[in-house]
Amino acid sequence: MAQKTAYNVAVVGATGAVGQKIMQLLEEKNFPINKIKLLSSKRSAGKKVVFNNNEVTIEEAKPESFEDVDIALFSAGGSISKALAPEAVKRGAVVIDNTSAYRMEENVPLVVPEVNNEDIAEHNGIIANPNCSTIQMVAALKPIKDAFGINRIIVSTYQAVSGAGAQAVEELKTQSNQHLNGEEMEANLLPVSGDEKHYPIAFNALPQIDVFGDNGYTFEEMKMINETKKILHDAELSVAATCVRLPFFTSHAESVYIEVEQENVRVEDIWKQLENANGVVLEDDPKTQTYPTPLSAADKEEVFVGRVRRDIDNAKGFHLWVVSDNLLKGAALNTVQIAQSLIKNNWL
Amino acid sequence: MAQKTAYNVAVVGATGAVGQKIMQLLEEKNFPINKIKLLSSKRSAGKKVVFNNNEVTIEEAKPESFEDVDIALFSAGGSISKALAPEAVKRGAVVIDNTSAYRMEENVPLVVPEVNNEDIAEHNGIIANPNCSTIQMVAALKPIKDAFGINRIIVSTYQAVSGAGAQAVEELKTQSNQHLNGEEMEANLLPVSGDEKHYPIAFNALPQIDVFGDNGYTFEEMKMINETKKILHDAELSVAATCVRLPFFTSHAESVYIEVEQENVRVEDIWKQLENANGVVLEDDPKTQTYPTPLSAADKEEVFVGRVRRDIDNAKGFHLWVVSDNLLKGAALNTVQIAQSLIKNNWL
Numbered sequence: 063m064a065q066k067t068a069y070n071v072a073v074v075g076a077t078g079a080v081g082q083k084i085m086q087l088l089e090e091k092n093f094p095i096n097k098i099k100l101l102s103s104k105r106s107a108g109k110k111v112v113f114n115n116n117e118v119t120i121e122e123a124k125p126e127s128f129e130d131v132d133i134a135l136f137s138a139g140g141s142i143s144k145a146l147a148p149e150a151v152k153r154g155a156v157v158i159d160n161t162s163a164y165r166m167e168e169n170v171p172l173v174v175p176e177v178n179n180e181d182i183a184e185h186n187g188i189i190a191n192p193n194c195s196t197i198q199m200v201a202a203l204k205p206i207k208d209a210f211g212i213n214r215i216i217v218s219t220y221q222a223v224s225g226a227g228a229q230a231v232e233e234l235k236t237q238s239n240q241h242l243n244g245e246e247m248e249a250n251l252l253p254v255s256g257d258e259k260h261y262p263i264a265f266n267a268l269p270q271i272d273v274f275g276d277n278g279y280t281f282e283e284m285k286m287i288n289e290t291k292k293i294l295h296d297a298e299l300s301v302a303a304t305c306v307r308l309p310f311f312t313s314h315a316e317s318v319y320i321e322v323e324q325e326n327v328r329v330e331d332i333w334k335q336l337e338n339a340n341g342v343v344l345e346d347d348p349k350t351q352t353y354p355t356p357l358s359a360a361d362k363e364e365v366f367v368g369r370v371r372r373d374i375d376n377a378k379g380f381h382l383w384v385v386s387d388n389l390l391k392g393a394a395l396n397t398v399q400i401a402q403s404l405i406k407n408n409w410l
Numbered sequence: 411m412a413q414k415t416a417y418n419v420a421v422v423g424a425t426g427a428v429g430q431k432i433m434q435l436l437e438e439k440n441f442p443i444n445k446i447k448l449l450s451s452k453r454s455a456g457k458k459v460v461f462n463n464n465e466v467t468i469e470e471a472k473p474e475s476f477e478d479v480d481i482a483l484f485s486a487g488g489s490i491s492k493a494l495a496p497e498a499v500k501r502g503a504v505v506i507d508n509t510s511a512y513r514m515e516e517n518v519p520l521v522v523p524e525v526n527n528e529d530i531a532e533h534n535g536i537i538a539n540p541n542c543s544t545i546q547m548v549a550a551l552k553p554i555k556d557a558f559g560i561n562r563i564i565v566s567t568y569q570a571v572s573g574a575g576a577q578a579v580e581e582l583k584t585q586s587n588q589h590l591n592g593e594e595m596e597a598n599l600l601p602v603s604g605d606e607k608h609y610p611i612a613f614n615a616l617p618q619i620d621v622f623g624d625n626g627y628t629f630e631e632m633k634m635i636n637e638t639k640k641i642l643h644d645a646e647l648s649v650a651a652t653c654v655r656l657p658f659f660t661s662h663a664e665s666v667y668i669e670v671e672q673e674n675v676r677v678e679d680i681w682k683q684l685e686n687a688n689g690v691v692l693e694d695d696p697k698t699q700t701y702p703t704p705l706s707a708a709d710k711e712e713v714f715v716g717r718v719r720r721d722i723d724n725a726k727g728f729h730l731w732v733v734s735d736n737l738l739k740g741a742a743l744n745t746v747q748i749a750q751s752l753i754k755n756n757w758l
Contacts, residue, residue, distance in 0.1 A: 214723075218566035218665035220615050220654065238586055259699040265658040266705045267568050269665075269717050269731045274696035278677070278719035287722060300723035304665040304731070306568065309657050310613040317566035317617075317652040317665075329626070348622035351607040357614045369617050371626035374635060375562075375648035383617045383652070 065408055068096035071401075072131045072155070074123050074146065075138030076100035077109065079228045080160055083394035084135055089114055091398060094405065101127055102138070125149035132410065133401050136160055137393065151187030156410055158189050158400050160393055162281075165190040165289060172292050175399045176341045177204040182400060183409050189400055192293060193285040194392030195219050195305065195314050200293050201365040201391070202384045203320065205339035206332055207294060211323025216302045217286065220315040221271060222356060223263060223307065225388050226252060230263070234309055237264035253307055264309050271305040280305055313356035314392060316384040321376065329370050332380060336367050341391070346370050354385035362387055363395055413756055416444035419749075420479045420503070422471050422494065423486030424448035425457065427576045428508055431742035432483055437462055439746060442753065449475050450486070473497035480758060481749050484508055485741065499535030504758055506537050506748050508741055510629075513538040513637060520640050523747045524689045525552040530748060531757050537748055540641060541633040542740030543567050543653065543662050548641050549713040549739070550732045551668065553687035554680055555642060559671025564650045565634065568663040569619060570704060571611060571655065573736050574600060578611070582657055585612035601655055612657050619653040628653055661704035662740060664732040669724065677718050680728060684715050689739070694718050702733035710735055711743055 071088065075081040081102075088095065098113050101123035109120045121127060123142065128134060128150035136143045137160035147157045147164070164170040171181035172190045177200050182189055192200070195217075203212060223230040230251055237247040241264050249260040253270040261268055272281035279287075286303040336344045345354045346368040353368030365386040373379025386392060404410050419436065423429040429450075436443065446461050449471035457468045469475060471490065476482060476498035484491045484498075485508035495505045495512070512518040519529035520538045525548050530537055540548070543565075551560060571578040578599055585595040589612050597608040601618040609616055620629035627635075634651040684692045693702045694716040701716030713734040721727025734740060752758050 216564055216667050218652075220568070220656070235590060239590060242583060242587055242590075253699070257699060261703060262705060266703050267656065267658065267663050268703060269663070269701050270699060274699075277722075278696050278717070279722075300721075302667065302721050302723070302727070302729065304566075304717070304729055306663075306665065308568070308615065310615065315615050315617070315654075317654065319564050319650065319667075348626050351601070351605060351618060351622075353617050355609060355614050355616060357610060369626070369652070373648075373650050374625075374627075375650070379650070381650065381652055 066132070068094045069132040069405065070097045070099065070130050071095050072099040072101055072128060072134040072150070074101045074134060074136045074142065076111070076120055077102050077106040078137060079224060079389060080137040080393045083389050084137065084397055085113055087394055087398045091402070093398065093401070099127065099131060128153040128155050131155040133158065133404065135397055135401065137397070147188055156185065156187060156189070156404060158191060158397050160191045160397055162193065162285060164188050165192065165285070166292065172289060173400055174200055174293055174396060175403050176201050176339070178293055178295070179403055182403055183407065185409070191393070191397045191400065192289045193282070194225055194388040195221060195282065195316065196286050196289040196293070197392050197396050198314060198365045198384055198386035199286070199316055199318060200290055201341055202336070202367050202382065203318070204294065205335040205342065206320065206322065209335045210327045210331070212299065212320050213323055214300045214321035215290065216319040218304045218317045219306055220308050220317070220356070221305060222310050222312050222314055222388055223252070224312055225314065226307070231311055234263055234311065237262050238309070241265055263307060266309060268307040269304065271307050310356045312360040312387055312389065313385055314388045315356055318382045318384055319373070320380050320382070321378045322380065325378070327378070329372055329380070332370050341365060342367060344368070353383060356385060359385040360387055361390070363390055365391055414480070416442045417480040417753070418445045418447065418478050419443050420447040420449055420476060420482040420498070422449045422482060422484040422490065424459070424468050425450050425454040426485060427572060427737060428485040428741045431737050432485065432745055433461055435742055435746045439750070441746065441749070447475065447479060476501040476503050479503040481506065481752065483745055483749065485745070495536055504533065504535060504537070504752060506539060506745050508539045508745055510541065510633060512536050513540060513633070514640065520637060521748050522548055522641055522744060523751050524549050524687070526641055526643070527751055530751055531755065533757070539741065539745045539748065540637045541630070542573055542736040543569060543630070543664065544634050544637040544641070545740050545744055546662060546713045546732055546734035547634070547664055547666060548638055549689055550684070550715050550730065551666070552642065553683040553690065554668065554670065557683045558675045558679070560647065560668050561671055562648045562669035563638065564667040566652045566665045567654055568656050568665070569653060570658050570660050570662055570736055571600065572660055573662065574655070579659055582611055582659065585610050586657070589613055611655060614657060616655040617652065619655050658704045660708040660735055660737065661733055662736045663704055666730045666732055667721070668728050668730070669726050670728065673726070675726070677720055677728070680718050689713060690715060692716070701731060704733060707733040708735055709738070711738055713739055
């Protein structure tokens with residue numbers, strides 16, 4: 063079949079924070095679109111938005127919505143993906159899913175294009191976009207692993223509220239104002255909207271992202287652990303994670319400890335790998351206080367790495383500080399990049 | 411010599427954040443004071459404050475200030491301690507120093523009373539109070555180390571701005587208001603007042619506390635590494651630290667990974683040690699979302715521990731979340747507790 067030059071693209075969850083970033087990126091990157099279909103829940107259907115200078119009416123997402131759709135980008139929550147992604151596939155679309163619904167399924171590739179692009183070719187209709195904290199970590203670690211091997215990862219995260227959605231952003235603003243005005247802070251949402259207790263996030267740190275599993279780890283922590291092994295194709299890799307929600311709006315930061323396999327690796331060797339890596343920017347010069355922060359990485363597409371240093375006791379141990387915009391590389395951008403790769407490599 | 415029943419106590423840095431907390435604790439704990447002497451820089455001298463219902467005039471700290479002083483509590487910065495602590499000792503006072511000036515000196519005990527109280531007996535006039543982040547970590551780990559051995563610690567910190575002084579607290583407030591009002595944030599102080607560059611802390615995270623050393627670690631990180639080994643009397647212990655300043659006012663939190671020496675240690679065994687430990691409170695129940703946070707630990711004297719869980723890959727590895735008020739147990743309270751122990755054990 064001759065390859066198309068423009069595609070019918072559906073965005074499911076078009077009114078959400080990630081959905082809107084996806085639409086913005088499709089425009090900015092001149093994604094080859096024949097027809098765009100913006101889908102949402104019944105509640106948001108009927109709204110009109112401007113896409114590529116045309117007014118588009120948002121429609122309610124239904125199984126029939128996916129007739130004639132080539133690529134469907136889902137970011138409307140796990141239950142919508144579970145219900146509608148198979149319907150989209152049945153009608154011939156390739157789904158790129160931003161939820162955790164299919165990530166650990168064996169026949170679903172879990173992809174960060176800089177890391178395991180070739181896995182896209184193996185798809186059976188659904189390709190999963192990894193968790194935001196996982197994406198930026200594996201993007202930074204892949205070049206190091208390829209060059210020197212890595213057998214141990216211990217990460218502590220510093221995660222922005224926007225990862226919990228637009229309402230969490232509002233909650234941080236409201237609580238910050240309340241506290242600065244000497245009022246009691248009202249907590250209605252975080253750490254997890256569906257969980258029993260809510261704690262203030264403003265001027266605080268919450269060591270819970272997503273609900274707890276029976277093993278004492280949160281789902282967010284287990285996502286980082288399991289997804290990292292799957293994306294890096296290394297079931298033997300040791301991965302530990304502690305995930306913490308913090309009072310900033312955009313970008314996740316990560317304090318990452320790794321142990322490499324090779325002897326005599328120097329900080330300079332790791333710098334060199336990071337400098338040459340796709341999608342990664344090295345910002346690391348203690349002498350000039352150069353390191354990435356959540357604010358400096360916001361609205362940027364790359365994964366930023368700083369504070370690379372050798373462990374004092376373990377010659378094979380290294381510490382890194384990894385920061386990226388959680389809504390861009392951590393979500394919308396990675397989704398669009400998968401779609402671009404699908405087309406470029408004729409893997410639709 | 412018969413022991414006194416009340417002591418002449420000097421507080422050096424009486425107008426600072428820690429100095430004020432020290433005075434408050436001396437009052438609250440009915441510290442046996444004969445005469446209090448409040449000392450400060452020339453600039454603050456002459457101010458009057460109320461202590462134990464008496465008005466006390468703050469005096470400029472000079473060598474002669476320490477005549478007749480039994481116990482001198484220093485928290486006015488390293489250069490003041492370097493200049494005046496020896497003068498106080500020469501005049502017969504025992505100095506408890508809250509700065510980093512003497513911490514790593516061989517003949518100066520570095521003490522957390524719950525951990526190495528007996529070291530106080532070895533003093534030669536000066537006892538050092540450890541770094542705030544170190545104190546809470548060793549308080550939580552000592553009972554675990556005693557019971558099961560620990561040979562590896564990797565910590566990532568989440569530190570409050572009050573650790574950088576009262577001006578940093580004001581900077582966080584000002585910047586937060588600026589950002590919430592859509593104004594540009596002005597950064598004049600953090601991460602380190604004396605360093606070249608300043609970055610906003612509000613709605614951000616700064617992976618720099620204190621200045622950088624030549625090895626790429628900050629002084630704060632090296633303090634945690636070196637002080638932990640000294641307090642725990644274990645030069646062979648592997649310790650790694652990444653220290654991050656965050657936009658909250660009070661309490662430091664720490665994501666701590668440890669490796670124990672004994673086989674077959676269970677989370678329940680660690681819980682039991684923490685439950686029975688002096689000055690430590692276990693707050694750990696994922697089912698009820700129970701864990702400490704900076705806000706929940708603020709204004710409390712104990713070190714709070716939650717999120718205890720076994721590493722998934724290393725049966726001897728455990729993760730903990732340790733939180734404590736950085737101005738209380740991290741500074742003023744630990745200082746007062748050392749003074750109490752000096753008296754109680756007749757170690758003056």
